[in-house]
Amino acid sequence: MDIAVWKEIVARYQKPSTWRAIWQIVDTLGPYALLWYLMFRSLAVSWWLTLPLAMLAGAFLIRVFIIFHDCGHGSFFKSRPANDVVGFITGLLTFTPYYHWRWEHAIHHASAGDLDKRGTGDVWTMTVQEYLESSRWKRFAYRLARNPIVLFVIAPLFLFVIRQRFASAQTNPRERRSVHWMNLAILGMAAALSWTFGFKAYLLIQLTVMGVAGAAGVWMFYVQHQFEDVYWERGDKWDYTAAALQGSSFYKLPGILQWFSGNIGFHHIHHLSSRIPNYNLERCHYSHPMFQAVKPITLFSSLRSSTLRLWDEQLKKLVGYRHIRNQRNEQNRSRQS
Numbered sequence: 001m002d003i004a005v006w007k008e009i010v011a012r013y014q015k016p017s018t019w020r021a022i023w024q025i026v027d028t029l030g031p032y033a034l035l036w037y038l039m040f041r042s043l044a045v046s047w048w049l050t051l052p053l054a055m056l057a058g059a060f061l062i063r064v065f066i067i068f069h070d071c072g073h074g075s076f077f078k079s080r081p082a083n084d085v086v087g088f089i090t091g092l093l094t095f096t097p098y099y100h101w102r103w104e105h106a107i108h109h110a111s112a113g114d115l116d117k118r119g120t121g122d123v124w125t126m127t128v129q130e131y132l133e134s135s136r137w138k139r140f141a142y143r144l145a146r147n148p149i150v151l152f153v154i155a156p157l158f159l160f161v162i163r164q165r166f167a168s169a170q171t172n173p174r175e176r177r178s179v180h181w182m183n184l185a186i187l188g189m190a191a192a193l194s195w196t197f198g199f200k201a202y203l204l205i206q207l208t209v210m211g212v213a214g215a216a217g218v219w220m221f222y223v224q225h226q227f228e229d230v231y232w233e234r235g236d237k238w239d240y241t242a243a244a245l246q247g248s249s250f251y252k253l254p255g256i257l258q259w260f261s262g263n264i265g266f267h268h269i270h271h272l273s274s275r276i277p278n279y280n281l282e283r284c285h286y287s288h289p290m291f292q293a294v295k296p297i298t299l300f301s302s303l304r305s306s307t308l309r310l311w312d313e314q315l316k317k318l319v320g321y322r323h324i325r326n327q328r329n330e331q332n333r334s335r336q337s
Helices: 003-011 018-042 047-073 080-093 098-111 128-133 136-145 148-165 173-197 199-225 240-245 255-260 267-272 278-285 301-307 321-336
Strands: 250-252 296-298 310-312 317-319
Touching: 003 267, 018 047, 018 080, 018 173, 018 278, 047 080, 047 098, 047 199, 047 255, 047 278, 080 098, 080 173, 098 173, 128 310, 128 321, 136 148, 148 173, 148 199, 173 199, 199 250, 199 301, 240 267, 250 267, 267 278, 296 301, 310 321, 317 321
Parallel strands: 250 296
Antiparallel strands: 310 317
């Protein structure tokens, strides 16, 4: 695909709208704050009322993270200071240090689909050959890391509650300071809410909210880059356009889920241009046949992605562990014959 063609098209949708951004803050942070108030009031009634409210708050927190995500790309508002301020506030709500995450996520965008640049801001993915040549311990660790319970339940809580409290050694002073300032802000927020709700109640509510948002968010991120015909290439053959349109999925969700996920299912458009705010992604997708030619992944078909584990460089697709067993069985039969 001609780079000049798609650049001209996406340029029309890269312009942030102040009013659309403000309205998205209102219809996201407003209900989220209201749900916290309702959870506080519900404590005097029943935990069976509080927990469903916490799960709904978790759904809204996904949308809060999308706002944070756009601010990190500088695409939510025209104003850089506005993006930074809203990014810090939404980062506080999602327990994510703004500048540190922005640095790490930029690496993800620059290296998605590049087999030679794996390891930062992505899901641990090994090739079939790498897996076969690994030690028994490394294969066990990989299987554990890719286990659905670990990947979508334990890992999200670990990532947002614990891992993001520490800065990477590769960052510069501003990114490291953002982690420290965010930790102090989270401590202050947690202390205030613990005083208001009671420590045990706040802890259970916060973990429920983070658990729901984290599990759904990691699943979304997983499906966006872990599907059977995803694009992966070695560095010398890697192509930006192909990595965006073939290495990032079009996750076609029901309307309500698309709303809560802030249109991030149009991930092929987002990777083509991270300067497009989430509220323009759908319009950009339907603006030209070349974008609509990307085969969608539905909610039902996406479930297959959870069975895919390794990248087969010969077949150019993700495969499951059964693929390796079948290969070994065929090799054994060949030797016996």
